[in-house]
Amino acid sequence: MIRFEHVTKTLGGRDVLSDLSFEIQKGEIFTIVGPSGTGKSVTLKHMVRLLTPTRGSVWIENTEISAADGAELDRVRERFGYLFQGGALLGWMNVADNIALPLREKTRLSESEIGARVAEALRMVGLEDDGDKLPSEISGGMQKRAGLARAIVRRPEIVLYDEPTSGLDPVTARTIDALIRRLNEDLGITSVVVTHDLQGALLSADRIAMLTGGRFVEVSEPKAFVTTEQPDVRGFLDAQFISRKGLVGMEETP
Amino acid sequence: MITREPVYSDEPSSVFVGLKRSLLLGLGEIGRAGTMTIQSLLMLPLLFGARRSRTEAVRQMFIVGIKSLALITVVGMFTGMILGLQIGLELRRFNQEVYIGSAVVVALFREMGPFMTGIILAACVGSSMAAQIGTMTVNDEIAALEIMSISPVRFLMAPRMAAMVLMTPLLSFYSCVVGMIGGGIVGLTQLNVPWDQYFATAMNFADRHDLFVGLLKALVFGIVVTGVSCYEGFTTTQGAVGVGQATRRSVITSILLILILGYIITRLFYEL
Numbered sequence: 344m345i346r347f348e349h350v351t352k353t354l355g356g357r358d359v360l361s362d363l364s365f366e367i368q369k370g371e372i373f374t375i376v377g378p379s380g381t382g383k384s385v386t387l388k389h390m391v392r393l394l395t396p397t398r399g400s401v402w403i404e405n406t407e408i409s410a411a412d413g414a415e416l417d418r419v420r421e422r423f424g425y426l427f428q429g430g431a432l433l434g435w436m437n438v439a440d441n442i443a444l445p446l447r448e449k450t451r452l453s454e455s456e457i458g459a460r461v462a463e464a465l466r467m468v469g470l471e472d473d474g475d476k477l478p479s480e481i482s483g484g485m486q487k488r489a490g491l492a493r494a495i496v497r498r499p500e501i502v503l504y505d506e507p508t509s510g511l512d513p514v515t516a517r518t519i520d521a522l523i524r525r526l527n528e529d530l531g532i533t534s535v536v537v538t539h540d541l542q543g544a545l546l547s548a549d550r551i552a553m554l555t556g557g558r559f560v561e562v563s564e565p566k567a568f569v570t571t572e573q574p575d576v577r578g579f580l581d582a583q584f585i586s587r588k589g590l591v592g593m594e595e596t597p
Numbered sequence: 598m599i600t601r602e603p604v605y606s607d608e609p610s611s612v613f614v615g616l617k618r619s620l621l622l623g624l625g626e627i628g629r630a631g632t633m634t635i636q637s638l639l640m641l642p643l644l645f646g647a648r649r650s651r652t653e654a655v656r657q658m659f660i661v662g663i664k665s666l667a668l669i670t671v672v673g674m675f676t677g678m679i680l681g682l683q684i685g686l687e688l689r690r691f692n693q694e695v696y697i698g699s700a701v702v703v704a705l706f707r708e709m710g711p712f713m714t715g716i717i718l719a720a721c722v723g724s725s726m727a728a729q730i731g732t733m734t735v736n737d738e739i740a741a742l743e744i745m746s747i748s749p750v751r752f753l754m755a756p757r758m759a760a761m762v763l764m765t766p767l768l769s770f771y772s773c774v775v776g777m778i779g780g781g782i783v784g785l786t787q788l789n790v791p792w793d794q795y796f797a798t799a800m801n802f803a804d805r806h807d808l809f810v811g812l813l814k815a816l817v818f819g820i821v822v823t824g825v826s827c828y829e830g831f832t833t834t835q836g837a838v839g840v841g842q843a844t845r846r847s848v849i850t851s852i853l854l855i856l857i858l859g860y861i862i863t864r865l866f867y868e869l
Contacts, residue, residue: 356607391744393600416598417746431741433733445745447649448752 350399361557424494439474634824657760673772677779698799701780715818719851730830765819
């Protein structure tokens with residue numbers, strides 16, 4: 344569904360991504376982990392052409408998004424939902440209007456249908472009582488959940504999550520992880536998650552990729568990921584106190 | 598695409614190379630700002646189609662028009678009073694102070710009305726536009742709009758452009774009227790020129806051509822302030838510091854363009 348072909352991205356004279364090639368399957372939860380500044384968000388931004396590769400190409404099914412422009416780019420982007428790190432809600436609109444924005448601007452749904460879809464999205468992220476509040480009146484975690492509701496309200500085929508659980512308390516973080524998994528199972532949404540939170544990744548991902556030095560040094564299923572001997576991955580796992588046995592209850596996860 | 602990739606460049610090998618690079622970058626910026634301004638003007642008819650866009654345009658008109666009215670009134674009044682006083686003092690030397698109305702009306706409608714309105718809108722409204730859009734840019738809100746396939750030019754810039762295109766000529770005309778009253782007050786209280794005589798000479802010299810050129814200037818200034826301010830906002834980088842720099846640049850560039858374009862329009866519409 345999403346394919347990177349030999350993508351190199353040079354920023355400030357440094358190759359942030361270096362000849363990166365991989366493919367994400369339809370309906371998969373693909374999680375990218377790695378230290379700060381290794382290009383995880385840069386990888387995500389290439390998928391919606393917020394960034395363009397210096398070399399190589401990015402494909403969304405049969406469309407090369409890295410070369411798309413104008414109406415074609417709009418058409419491809421309409422297949423995406425994107426959760427930004429800070430939520431990226433419009434400050435002068437309340438939460439419900441923010442979530443309704445893509446429906447009002449890009450669909451012909453009636454206001455009653457939009458209201459129902461917004462209420463459903465708010466309920467999914469646990470903000471059913473906060474629709475009339477301005478973004479400045481809710482916490483950072485709630486803003487992130489509202490951003491997630493906006494990302495999924497149009498029922499996109501692909502949702503990109505940029506640090507969905509950073510800055511959240513552990514309980515809310517696990518709720519978000521469960522929501523990502525539920526959206527994937529119920530709606531068949533393909534998800535790409537960028538995170539530092541390995542615990543969440545191990546619980547929700549189908550495959551985890553470790554990005555270091557502009558390349559994936561490991562791409563594997565969670566159970567294989569925790570047992571790998573790859574030194575960068577081991578260092579990352581050890582830093583989060585995750586042993587080769589993985590997390591408590593991990594054996595019950597898919 | 599509005600969202601731009603970060604631009605990195607090596608240290609120039611010489612002053613000449615640096616100047617050449619700056620010149621090319623500057624021309625590129627002017628081209629992009631001009632394209633964005635034209636796009637927003639072409640999108641104005643679309644605002645009539647959607648209720649939400651009309652509502653946003655009306656909200657922007659309130660911000661541009663009503664919220665600037667008090668300042669425009671004070672500045673217009675005192676501009677008229679200063680003009681009346683300075684011109685009246687000179688005319689009194691020749692016992693011709695009864696003609697201050699004519700001088701004030703010509704100065705206000707031709708130049709001072711649109712100029713003062715443009716400067717006030719650049720400082721108050723333009724800076725606010727640059728700061729608001731700049732903050733949205735650094736908070737990824739503009740990128741979020743683009744990913745939702747919502748054009749930031751149509752969604753954010755076009756309603757602001759509509760408000761400025763409509764309100765700047767109106768505010769300019771209003772400031773001229775207030776300035777005339779200010780000049781009249783000075784004439785009456787300081788130079789013993791009666792109201793009716795002041796306004797009679799003012800109306801004798803009031804010319805449709807001056808009014809047209811003044812309103813055209815105001816319209817151009819409104820477009821320039823919106824174009825510059827929104828462009829600076831959309832191209833903001835580097836967080837809060839960048840927002841401050843974008844706001845400052847928007848005011849400086851707008852004022853410089855108002856002065857330069859004001860001269861060019863005057864030169865085009867008046868024979869030497």
